[in-house]
Amino acid sequence: MDTPAPSDSPQPVTPAFLNWPLRDLRAWVRHLLRAEVPVLASTAQALEALRAREDDIGPADLSPVLRADPLMTVKFFAHVATLRRNDDATETESITSALVMTGITPFFTHFGPQPTVEERLRDHPAALEAVQEILQRSERAAHFAMAFAVHRSDTDVDVIHEAAFLHDFAELLVWCHAPALMLKIRQAQAGDPALRSAVAQRSVLNIELDDLRQTLLRLWHLPRLLIRISDGKHADHPSVQNVVLASRLARHTMKSWDNPALASDVEALSRLLNASPRVTLAFLHKVDGSATA
Known part of the structure; x- marks a missing residue:
């Protein structure tokens, strides 16, 4: 897919909120390249x-x-x-x-x-609450990712930690620019817990947020190693699996350890860590406890 280069974009502006989905990935990328990125x-x-x-x-x-x-x-x-x-x-x-x-x-x-996220979303408290939840999840994912990388004696621990922390930055951006659309996705998944995030995103946004993340990372020319490790659609490398599984586990255990998806996550992680599922689950609880201690 051809995407606009950052250098072709005008100076960042603060666009109005999007209440209708853009046509495709190219349109979303063009919109976000022109928009100011708020910070916390x-x-x-x-x-x-x-x-x-x-x-x-x-x-x-x-x-x-x-x-x-x-x-x-x-x-x-x-x-x-x-x-x-x-x-x-x-x-x-x-x-x-x-x-x-x-x-x-x-x-x-x-x-x-x-410019700040809080100011941008001051009239959208539900969106701001979602942003805070994503930030907590990102910190949780980064903590898991670092623990897995250290256990594996990976030489790219810092980049793996950073990739897991940045994994959901595109979701944060879309919450800042299209809160009503993101609330539709959240409501759809609340009504159908089996609904996969990618399916809900395509239905509401016409894109998958993973594709948006990787495209923005490339167009903004972030470090190549960071981009490669972030690409969950090519998870054949252990470092990529590390980030993908850390992000999934952070999402699936944010509120409790009873999520039905947890079993498959633990099984996949046990293969990555070369340990039994029972030992892997115990390791996860230990890592989680060290984060909250």
């Missing part, structure tokens, strides 16, 4: 506090703020990609190394006071 209010506030002492801080002070917000992370990496020369084969794969490359003052020069 806590991120915007933290950035302004750091801006006030810009001369006294370094990448180690700024990177935790960016890393805690999936939307700000994607927004920053997309900016970093525009600074690389076309013939530059070097690719920064961490927020800290990217900040070292950009510099603190240029960062604040480019990123002024940020």
Whole structure:
């Protein structure tokens, strides 16, 4: 599918909410490339506090703020990609190394006071509640993913952690721009617990959010390793399976451990970890307990 290049897009704007689905993936991508990406209010506030002492801080002070917000992370990496020369084969794969490359003052020069998700959705409390739930799920997925990667002695632990944390950033964006449509999906799945997310998304949005995520990651030129590990439709690599299973388990255990989909998740994870399902389930409970301790 041909998709518009970021450089062809006008300056970001804050479009009206979408109450009707766009035609296809290309239309969704074009719309979101033109739209301003909001960040969490806590991120915007933290950035302004750091801006006030810009001369006294370094990448180690700024990177935790960016890393805690999936939307700000994607927004920053997309900016970093525009600074690389076309013939530059070097690719920064961490927020800290990217900040070292950009510099603190240029960062604040480019990123002024940020629009926030909370302001964008101030009249849509149900959507804002959904966003908060997705953020909690993203943190949970990242925690699971890191534990699985460490257990497997994977050399890309940090990227796997980041990929799991960013897994649902496209869903966050669509909640910010089409809350009514996303509520339709949520209501459809509440009425039919067996309804798969991908099916509901195609029915309401005319796209799957996984496809939207991967297309935006590529067009915003995020690190290649991060894009590859995020691609759940090509889950033949253990690192990809790690991220996919961490995201599924985070979704299926958010509210309880009684989700009927959990059994197949545990079976798949047991194969990845080379352990029995009983040992794998015990390991999952241990990992979950360490996150809430």
